[in-house]
Amino acid sequence: xxxxxxxxxxxxxxxxxxxxxxxxxxxxxxxxxxxxxxxxxxxxxxxxxxxxxxxxxxxxxxxxxxxxxxxxxxxxxxxxxxxxxxxxxxxxxxxxxxxxxxxxxxxxxxxxxxxxxxxxxxxxxxxxxxxxxxxxxxxxxxxxxxxxxxxxxxxxxxxxxxxxxxxxxxxxxxxxxxxxxxxxxxxxxxxxxxxxxxxxxxxxxxxxxxxxxxxxxxxxxxxxxxxxxxxxxxxxxxxxxxxxxxxxxxxxxxxxxxxxxxxxxxxxxxxxxxxxxxxxxxxxxxxxxxxxxxxxxxxxxxxxxxxxxxxxxxxxxxxxxxxxxxxxxxxxxxxxxxxxxxxxxxxxxxxxxxxxxxxxxxxxxxxxxxxxx
Numbered sequence: 001x002x003x004x005x006x007x008x009x010x011x012x013x014x015x016x017x018x019x020x021x022x023x024x025x026x027x028x029x030x031x032x033x034x035x036x037x038x039x040x041x042x043x044x045x046x047x048x049x050x051x052x053x054x055x056x057x058x059x060x061x062x063x064x065x066x067x068x069x070x071x072x073x074x075x076x077x078x079x080x081x082x083x084x085x086x087x088x089x090x091x092x093x094x095x096x097x098x099x100x101x102x103x104x105x106x107x108x109x110x111x112x113x114x115x116x117x118x119x120x121x122x123x124x125x126x127x128x129x130x131x132x133x134x135x136x137x138x139x140x141x142x143x144x145x146x147x148x149x150x151x152x153x154x155x156x157x158x159x160x161x162x163x164x165x166x167x168x169x170x171x172x173x174x175x176x177x178x179x180x181x182x183x184x185x186x187x188x189x190x191x192x193x194x195x196x197x198x199x200x201x202x203x204x205x206x207x208x209x210x211x212x213x214x215x216x217x218x219x220x221x222x223x224x225x226x227x228x229x230x231x232x233x234x235x236x237x238x239x240x241x242x243x244x245x246x247x248x249x250x251x252x253x254x255x256x257x258x259x260x261x262x263x264x265x266x267x268x269x270x271x272x273x274x275x276x277x278x279x280x281x282x283x284x285x286x287x288x289x290x291x292x293x294x295x296x297x298x299x300x301x302x303x304x305x306x307x308x309x310x311x312x313x314x315x316x317x318x319x320x321x322x323x324x325x326x327x328x329x330x331x332x333x334x335x336x337x338x339x340x341x342x343x344x345x346x347x348x349x350x351x352x353x354x355x356x357x358x359x360x361x362x363x364x365x366x367x368x369x370x371x372x373x
Contacts, residue, residue, distance in 0.1 A: 118270070123270075123271070123287065124287050126323060127269070127271050127284075127287045127288070128287070128288065129323060130269065130320050130323050130324075131288065131292065131296050131299055131300075133319060133320045133323070134299035134300070134302075134303055134319075134320065135295070135299055136319075137303070137319050138298070138299055138302045138303070139358070139362070140356065140358040140359045140361075140362045140364070141295065141298035141299055141302045142249075142298060142355075142356050142358075142359065143245065143249045143298070144165040144169075144350070144351045144352055145157060145160060145165050145168060145169060145245075145352070146169045146172065146173075146352050146353055146354050147249075147250070149250070150224075150225035150227075150246060150250040150251070151181070151182055151217070151225055152172065152176055153245070153246055153249060153250045154213065154225055154232075154235070154238065154242065154246050154250075155172070155175070155176075155185070155210050155213070155214075156168050156169075156172050157242045157245045157246065158206065158209050158210055158213065158237040158238065158242060159171065159172070159197065159200050159206055159210070161202070161206075161237075162201055162202055163200050163201050164351065165351045165352075166351040166367050167199060167200055167201075168200060169351060169352055169353050169367060170199065170353070170367070170368075170369060170370035171196065171197060171199050171200050171370065173353070173369070174196050175193070175196050175197065178192075178196070179193075179214075181223065182214040182217040182218050182223045183214075183218055183223055184214075185210060185211060185214035186211060186214035186215040186217075186218050188211060188214075190207050190208070190211060193207045193210070193211060194207045197210075199370065206237075208236070209236050209237030210237070212235075212236035212237065213235040213236045213237055213238060216234070216235050216236060217235070220234075225246065225250070227247065227251045227253065229243050229244075229247065229255075232246060232247070240258075240277070240278065240281070241257055241258055241259060241277065243255070244256060244257050244297075245257050248293070248294035248297070249294070254290045254291060254292075254293040254294050255293055255294060255297070256281050256284055256285055256293045256294075256296065256297055257294075257297040257301065258277040258280050258281050258284075259301060261300065261301045261303075261304030261305055262280075262297060262300050262301055262304070263275070263277065263280060264304060264308075264310055265300050265303065265304050265308055266280060266283075266284055266300065268308070268313075268324075268325075268326045268329075269323075269324060269325065269326065270325050270326075271283070271284060271287060272284060284296075303320075305342060305343065306341060306342050306343050306344075306345045306346070307319075307340075307341060307345065308330075309330070309340065309342075312330050312331060312340055313326075313329055313330030313331075313340075314330060314331060314337035314338070314340040314341055315327050315328060315329065315330040315331060315332045315337060316330075316331055316332045316333050316334040316335075316336065316337030316338075317334060317337035317338050317340070317341060318337075343364075344359070344362065344363055344364040344365070348365075349364075349365045349366060349367050349368060350364050350365065350366065350367055351367050352366060352367055353366055353367050353368075353369060354366065
């Protein structure tokens with residue numbers, strides 16, 4: 001018998017047959033849907049895994065790059081470490097001998113290097129003390145040109161340019177024997193004078209100067225050497241240096257002689273930084289009383305000629321080493337420094353053929369005449 005429908009009717013057999021088919025189809029559809037969904041999920045998972053794998057690969061690649069950079073940095077660091085560091089510069093150190101106590105002087109380590117801002121008062125005190133020390137070392141200091149009167153001194157000083165006082169002293173005896181007065185030299189034959197002055201160098205120019213100044217003395221000053229600076233500098237070949245030599249040593253009027261030795265030492269001692277002779281004269285004149293100027297010039301020049309040389313100062317034998325800011329520029333070993341001393345300090349003859357008695361009493365010896373060796 002057939003089954004009743006819910007509405008109270010009966011289903012036919014055909015309907016009954018169709019219904020199971022529909023159910024089966026529905027079940028198959030659901031299963032297919034589930035499978036499709038499962039496949040889709042699986043695909044997504046696969047895609048996600050693939051994406052994750054790519055990301056991992058990217059991270060790995062980054063890690064490799066980082067590792068590569070780190071390795072390169074380490075290699076560079078190792079390379080830098082392998083390179084030798086530059087050797088440190090050697091610092092100049094004064095030899096131990098330079099600190100040894102010198103006879104009659106303070107130890108070298110006590111040498112004071114005055115600062116650049118040394119006060120004017122401190123500079124004056126230091127400069128005057130150096131002069132006092134040099135006065136004790138050279139009590140017999142004097143002009144190193146032989147002369148008997150102002151005329152001979154002015155001529156000898158003009159001739160001393162670009163040569164030594166010794167050479168002038170060996171030359172002037174013949175000159176003054178033949179031309180003893182300004183009148184005689186003014187009327188001299190230039191060629192004969194040139195022949196006499198040839199050993200002094202620049203003999204033609206010097207002949208012109210000494211004959212010219214002799215004529216000026218005769219024509220303008222009655223054959224007498226004037227005793228004023230403004231008059232002396234008007235004479236041919238006479239500048240301030242020559243004028244002060246004449247004023248200080250022939251007339252007893254104070255003057256500062258700024259020759260090459262004087263210039264070198266006052267700068268070496270930091271008394272002044274000037275290089276112009278006139279400015280040096282003014283600067284040094286301000287440090288000392290006028291009455292000291294002439295003797296100061298002798299002390300400085302004598303020290304420069306005998307001990308404080310231009311190229312090889314004898315620092316190890318210098319009596320004013322503790323006061324000198326340039327100590328150490330020359331030889332500091334006492335024994336080696338002694339070999340650098342000149343004239344009477346080194347046991348050699350002086351520059352004058354007729355030196356003062358005080359010089360002879362101090363152990364000095366006269367210079368030999370021209371041609372005597």
